Amino acid sequence: MAAPPCWHILGFGAIGRLWACHLARAGVSVSPVLHSAERLRTYPGHVTLCTDAGEAHFTLPGELATANTPIQQLLVATKSYATEAALAGVAQRLAPKAPIVLLHNGLGPQQRVADAFAEHPVYAGTTTEGAYRDGGERLVHAGRGSSFFGPLNARARETGEAALEPLLTLPLEAHYDPAILHRLWQKLAINAAINGLTAVHDCANGELARHPEYREAMAQLCQETEELACRLGQPLFETPLFDQALKVAEATARNYSSMLQDVRGGRPTEIDAINGYLCREAERQGLALPAHQRLLEAVRARHPNHHGD
Structure with a gap:
């Protein structure tokens, strides 16, 4: 059986790291896309997830937006104001019809991305998971919440929830909602x-x-x-x-x-x-x-x- 495609993560803050760790725990390859050569130089290539059950360590090799590997699946967990610029930086690497999942606060960028990337299934998510970085590469999962993902454009509505299966089957409470707006x-x-x-x-x-x-x-x-x-x-x-x-x-x-x-x-x-x-x-x-x-x-x-x- 072929290995599941890699998930690239744009925006490697607390929420991006939380999903990255859980994807890695599920055996899915994960590649954080880091914002600068200096950040890549200082990033140790792993994250420690701290929960009530203890600590777990995950190897998550980073890369830059300018890397030449194709992006098959993309989770964007940047701040809302950085979303469009971050996506523009990797647009040339997106494989045809690669799903794009936006996970940030507010409204505005989601609709513009859905229009600009109409040939890709674009989804939006919202979460109440609580997590924060505790110095270095330690991530504390402070509060369990729930998450919802759903389609933003016609391509995503056609594709449905199948593209999101790796996110929906993690031990985080995540659901598909066609009325995500x-x-x-x-x-x-x-x-x-x-x-x-x-x-x-x-x-x-x-x-x-x-x-x-x-x-x-x-x-x-x-x-x-x-x-x-x-x-x-x-x-x-x-x-x-x-x-x-x-x-x-x-x-x-x-x-x-x-x-x-x-x-x-x-x-x-x-x-x-x-x-x-x-x-x-x-x-x-x-x-x-x-x-x-x-x-x-x-x-x-x-x-x-x-x-x-």
Whole structure:
């Protein structure tokens, strides 16, 4: 029996590493695509996955975008603002009809990639898995969650879930959802209510639920998001968005959002693909979202060299 095709991973942060380790554990060949020759020089070629069950070590040889091996399957786990440039860097290596799976926060890049790579099955994913890097090449799988993947373009809808079988059969709770856009909107709505506020107030998620001023700000954001979603005919949740956002903030009370971590680390944030996306969609509808606009500008001010979507 032939070995399964290699999965190339673009974006080798916590989530990219988590999926890479689990694919390797399942016997699938994995190649991280690293962003620079310096990073490749310092990368030891392995990752240690730390879970409640202990530590496991995986050999994951890295390569550069300029390598000449064809890419048969590609998982893109970059930040939203880096997705399109990262894909452009490996586009010439994509085998015909190679599936592309996008796994990042926000909305905007997914639709553009689906259009630009129409000859490839393009899928999007969303996950609530919790993982973080603990220095060097150690990865801590801090919280079990669930993931959903689904088609973004016609080619992916024709291909169906067969292309994603290696991702869906791992010991991570992952499912195929033909209506993935609904899942992406739900994740976007929650992130837009939580991440930016934690970045501005430099607080853990749970503080948003406990602090009256922060709760009120979250309620305003949720109200505006629901108004836009209604205008677009985009369903969100069966219960009010604010209730859902509070539930997530309380369930992840000790967590620090990725956006806050980016602000603390002096890195660009994904605010333009989250609250910024909502503001742009609202403008197309002739709708004002003042709470989202204020938050967008406040987060941008913390990183003047932000990346637009």
